[in-house]
Amino acid sequence: MMISNFQATLEYLGGERDDAPRLLAGRFEWAARCVVWLLAILLIYAFCGQSSKFIYIDF
Amino acid sequence: MIFNTFSYYFLFLAPAAVLFRVVSPRLRPWVIVLFGSLFFIFFAYGMAGLWGAACLLIFLWESLVSRLYRPTSRWCLVGIVQSVVLLGIFKYWNFFTGLFFLHAANPFRWQGAFLPLGISFFTFEFYHYAWDRRAGRTEAGTLGEYLAFILFFPTMVAGPIKRYQDFLPKLRQEPTEWSGDWERGITRILTGLTKKFAVADLLTAWTDHLNARDIVVADKRVLVMWLLAYGIKIYADFSGYSDIAIGSARLFGIKVPENFDWPYGRRNIQRFWQCWHISLTRWLIDYVYIPLGGSRVSTPRIYANIIAVMLISGLWHGAGLNFIVWGLWHGLLLAGHRLWRQLRGEPNTHPVAVFCSRALTFVLVNAGWAFFCMNLPTAMLFYRRLVFG
Numbered sequence: 001m002m003i004s005n006f007q008a009t010l011e012y013l014g015g016e017r018d019d020a021p022r023l024l025a026g027r028f029e030w031a032a033r034c035v036v037w038l039l040a041i042l043l044i045y046a047f048c049g050q051s052s053k054f055i056y057i058d059f
Numbered sequence: 060m061i062f063n064t065f066s067y068y069f070l071f072l073a074p075a076a077v078l079f080r081v082v083s084p085r086l087r088p089w090v091i092v093l094f095g096s097l098f099f100i101f102f103a104y105g106m107a108g109l110w111g112a113a114c115l116l117i118f119l120w121e122s123l124v125s126r127l128y129r130p131t132s133r134w135c136l137v138g139i140v141q142s143v144v145l146l147g148i149f150k151y152w153n154f155f156t157g158l159f160f161l162h163a164a165n166p167f168r169w170q171g172a173f174l175p176l177g178i179s180f181f182t183f184e185f186y187h188y189a190w191d192r193r194a195g196r197t198e199a200g201t202l203g204e205y206l207a208f209i210l211f212f213p214t215m216v217a218g219p220i221k222r223y224q225d226f227l228p229k230l231r232q233e234p235t236e237w238s239g240d241w242e243r244g245i246t247r248i249l250t251g252l253t254k255k256f257a258v259a260d261l262l263t264a265w266t267d268h269l270n271a272r273d274i275v276v277a278d279k280r281v282l283v284m285w286l287l288a289y290g291i292k293i294y295a296d297f298s299g300y301s302d303i304a305i306g307s308a309r310l311f312g313i314k315v316p317e318n319f320d321w322p323y324g325r326r327n328i329q330r331f332w333q334c335w336h337i338s339l340t341r342w343l344i345d346y347v348y349i350p351l352g353g354s355r356v357s358t359p360r361i362y363a364n365i366i367a368v369m370l371i372s373g374l375w376h377g378a379g380l381n382f383i384v385w386g387l388w389h390g391l392l393l394a395g396h397r398l399w400r401q402l403r404g405e406p407n408t409h410p411v412a413v414f415c416s417r418a419l420t421f422v423l424v425n426a427g428w429a430f431f432c433m434n435l436p437t438a439m440l441f442y443r444r445l446v447f448g
Contacts, residue, residue, distance in 0.1 A: 007321065015247030015306060016317070018239070033246070040249035047256040048063075052263055054255070055296045056217040057061060059179040059376065 061102055061216060062303045063255060071098045071212060076310035080234055088207035088230060091311075095210025099176060102216075107173040114175035117145060121185050122206050128192040128199065135193035142185040149178055154378035177216035179375060183342055184209055188223050190346055197224040204230060213307035217300055219318045219338040226313070234312025247306025254299030262292040269429075271437045274444055282445050289432050290425040294323065297336070316341075323424070326406065326416050328392040331424055339375075343368050365397065366390035376431070381438055385430035392423055 008021040013036045020029045061067055075094035079087055096115055103111040124141065127134040147155075149172070156167040188205070191197040200208070200223070208226050209215075234240065265288035268274075274282065301318035308315045322335035332340050344353075351364045366387065373386015400406070406416070429438045 013246075014250040014302070015243050015245075015309075016302075018243060033242070036246065037249060040253045043253045043257040044249070047260060048252075050256070050260045050263070052260055054062065054217065054300045055293055056300060058174060059217065 062300060062307075063252065066101070067098075070101070072307050072310065075212075076307075079311050080237065084231070084233070088201070088203035091207040091212075091230075092203060092210050095207070095212045095215065098212040099210070099215065103176040106176060110171075111173060111175060114178075117175065117178075118181070118206070118209055122202060122209065125185075125188060125192075125205055126199075126202065128189055130195035131193060135189045138189035139186055142182045142189070146178055146182040149174055151374075151378045180218050180220060181209060181215060183220050183339075183346075184223075186346060187220075187342065191223065197222075198227070200227055211308070211313075213304045213311075214315055217297075217304070218336075219301055219304060219316045220342050221315055221338075225316070229313045232312070236312070240309050240312050244306045244309030247309060248303050249306075251299040251302030251304075251306060254295040254302065258295035259292045259299060262288045262295070265289075266292050266432065269433055269437075269441070271440055274437065274441050277444070279445060279448060282441065286429055286441075287425060289428050290323075293428065293431070294319075323421055324417050325420055326413060327420055328389070328396050328423065331420055332389070332393070339372070343372055347371055362394045362397070365393050369393060379434060381430045381433065381435045384435060384438070385427055388427045388430060392427075 005021060005023065008017060009023055011017045012020055012024065013032060024032050071094055075090060078094075079090045082090055096118075099115050099118070100112045103114060107114075121138070121142070124134070124138055128138060129135075152167075152169050153165070153172055157165045160166070188197065188208070192199065199205075204227060205223075207230060208221065208223055211221070211226070214221055265285050268277065268281075268285050269289060277285070298319040305315055305317065316338045318337050320334040320337065322331050325331045325334055348364055348368045351367065352360060353364065354361055356364070367390075369390030370383060370386045372389070373382045373384070376382045376385070406412075429441050433441060
């Protein structure tokens with residue numbers, strides 16, 4: 001149960017699910033979304049210089 | 060590159076997604092057709108020059124032939140054969156002709172061979188449409204709708220592999236929720252890019268060592284780490300790619316099929332394949348496994364079908380003996396799992412047994428990646444070094 005809740009939370013934060021899990025519902029929802037965007041943008045900015053081809057592009 | 064370039068987002072995705080929402084419903088498919096064609100020409104030219112860009116004609120030819128498809132019609136068979144023949148010529152010509160001249164120069168070698176952008180994926184969509192039209196499982200749609208289906212650029216190059224009967228209602232529906240769709244879509248794209256840049260590309264420093272020169276001198280424990288890194292890399296890379304494709308489609312208000320559902324950590328190899336590259340697994344079941352008789356034939360035939368499907372899956376992933384061995388490995392694992400289930404009945408639900416089966420599945424799947432990421436002699440060298448030192 002705990003693992004599936006955790007999975008659902010990650011899926012929501014990653015954009016896969018539309019409905020916020022109970023853990024994030026309410027006032028935390030927007031804050032969590034902002035943190036995810038910020039974190040993602042920071043990580044992309046930090047690591048984007050080493051970009052290589054997607055493996056499945058040549059298929 | 061494609062999804063990790065600015066050109067994709069600012070020349071194609073953003074303008075197409077905005078235009079798609081502001082034009083009249085009648086013009087929406089043609090927005091996708093226009094941008095899909097430009098997308099194909101732009102990136103195919105970058106990868107394979109003029110001939111690569113000219114492969115846009117394959118889409119146009121296929122769409123014209125598709126207008127002849129009717130339920131039970133022979134034209135559908137023509138469509139199926141032509142899609143497979145095209146894939147065979149572009150992807151497998153040098154491989155199969157080379158098999159006849161193993162110890163000599165191949166006189167039939169196509170020197171200027173190239174792979175049209177996304178051919179392995181769009182072939183499956185052509186094939187699916189022809190097959191389902193023949194079976195009467197899908198309506199024809201208009202020319203614009205069919206072209207929009209095959210030229211829908213977020214999924215054109217590497218899936219997820221769509222189905223026309225799922226795509227059509229989404230194309231026709233009014234995209235209403237701008238803010239919701241864009242927020243979810245952009246979040247998904249950011250997630251995909253993060254997986255690609257911060258996980259997959261970072262692991263390249265380890266996976267680049269999976270070559271004969273480095274394997275010979277490496278410590279055994281390091282070999283295991285390199286292979287494990289490849290297992291994580293290919294998951295982050297392809298699931299990241301799928302995230303971007305699905306998120307991009309969402310900007311149009313179109314939901315396309317999911318491709319991954321936490322595949323690592325599944326209890327057995329069958330569950331793994333139900334959660335790894337889901338759209339491919341479903342395609343193989345519907346268009347290869349079931350037509351071969353599926354599970355409604357004799358027991359030996361069932362096992363033969365399973366192995367045949369995975370061999371085809373392996374060959375589809377690449378024209379090389381290593382991919383055939385990779386497919387065979389997964390075929391044998393699936394057949395072994397089915398046999399085990401027949402002999403032992405329902406799986407043990409004790410937590411220790413569950414943990415062990417998850418760990419075993421993870422190890423077996425990762426062991427197979429050696430044949431995916433290295434050619435056959437190098438993969439054999441890898442295992443020789445791992446087992447015998």
